[in-house]
Amino acid sequence: MDVSECNEASSFGGAADLGEVKQAHTGHKGCGTLGGRDKASCGSQARQGDLPPAIWEKVKSHPCYSEEAHHHYARMHVAVAPACNIQCNYCNRKYDCANESRPGVVSEKLTPEQAAKKVLAVASTIPQMTVLGIAGPGDPLANPKKTFKTFELVAKAAPDIKLCLSTNGLALPDHVDAIARLNIDHVTITITMIDPEIGAKIYPWIFYGHRRYTGVKAAKILTDRQLQGLEMLAERGILCKINSVMIPGINDQHLVDVNKAVKSRGAFLHNVMPLISAPQHGTVFGLNGQRGPTAQELKTLQDACEGEMNMMRHCRQCRADAVGLLGEDRGAEFTTEKIMAMDVNYDLETRKAYQAKVEEERAATVAAKQQKLADLAGETSDINLLVAVASKGSGLINEHFGHAKEFQVYELSTSGAKFVGHRRADPYCQGGYGEEGSLATIIRMINDCHAVFVAKIGGCPKSELIKAGIEPLDQYAHEFIEKSALAWFKSYLAKVQSGEIQHVERGDAAIRQGALISAA
């Protein structure tokens, strides 16, 4: 497909750019960690007290549905669903590489029985693993027998694990009753458009009712089925997250309308993700040069949508066989060969005890931040800036700059510290050697940040960061992220006020494309 043709043909608000989109939505300010100021629930950062108790109970330990939970709880996907019923221009099912992390990709397919054994093995090894998702590598509902059989086996053997699935929605209306019956209480639907003209540029075909449909007709069926499925789930009280792939020039501005459409049909959370389109993936978009958004383009769109509903900003676009905390993948520890050799001892009491400890840790994080927020109460300033954080989880600044596979990004203002995303990076330091090329890449990934919080950092990267205008901060090592960020922000404001430093805006940053190369 010719991308320039797509841009021209786009029927969607050709003149408006994202800046205007943002303008139109300035009435809806995103909310900070104060939470619940304007709405019943604030972003995926919603906390206890912001949400009705029944919903809080469902999301509080789900890393994908609660930003706060994702620092503490882990998820796993089992790849039991290889078949798919639609073709997307951002997907290529042939590509499978253990170094690559993106949806649609797995290393091995499992039978439902193998999958259930894997879940028990992981649950016993990683007690903070609370959620099992089936997300492919095809579409779970194009493989309904294997998908539902897996859920049945897991529900019987490990009743404390939450079940969720992620679908393109085409077959969803046919399976809503089975989803409800099996207590699958989280469903993600990937909705990239509600306008079939736009859909025709994203989906070359669908397979529906024993026929292949192409073009606008295919997209019309798809969007109708997706929205119908969403309504049916919402009626049954099943929490729905909508995933949207942001494709600049094709659906970027349109996603504001998608956001309104899914909100009005009862979606709980919206996750706008950047297009992954490296040429080596062999997708249509990868090969035709369709670019993904920059960090600021993505954030601007997420901010524009936020007034309408909860936005998820901590998505790591993980593989259909990922295991572990979001942003980490321990899948290699649980290959079929290793699982079948494992003597699995699933102990519900041990898991409960461990999770109680996690809850204590979590409460301490929240308390620390509340305390710092109170300190900021008297401050008034229009300054609003981003900082990057190297963290291994638990809400702490506990990762070495050179070992970080990703940086969490927080937006700081006098209303608080708000998690707004993460940036993937290849670890700068592998085995103690800093590599210049990769340092420059990391700086590009966090170029829109004023400072970077780390547990430790070497002299050379420190001076390079300072040269690039990013302040490296290691004095908050092993402290709580939000508390430290707010403490630093307070001192930053004081320095600006006294004239010691001048506040300058930062530029844009890039979103990492391509394979995650894991450090040995």
Add this chain to the structure above:
Amino acid sequence: MPFKIIASQCTGCSACELECPNVAISEKGGTFVIDPKKCTECIGHFDEPQCVAVCPVDNTCVLDPSLPRSQARA
């Protein structure tokens, strides 16, 4: 003539196996194969051959010219 699957292009996704009305498709060494004795080209079942319509890789499920036409069409 029945359909065959070009193994080097098959992703092993199993979509064709799930759709085949004749249960003619099975997995063999990570990819899928069509039993030519069972394949009817979907004639009498559907308007289009299901394996062709659902396969994610174009030109992977193709007619096998080396074999006689299916019974249904003859």
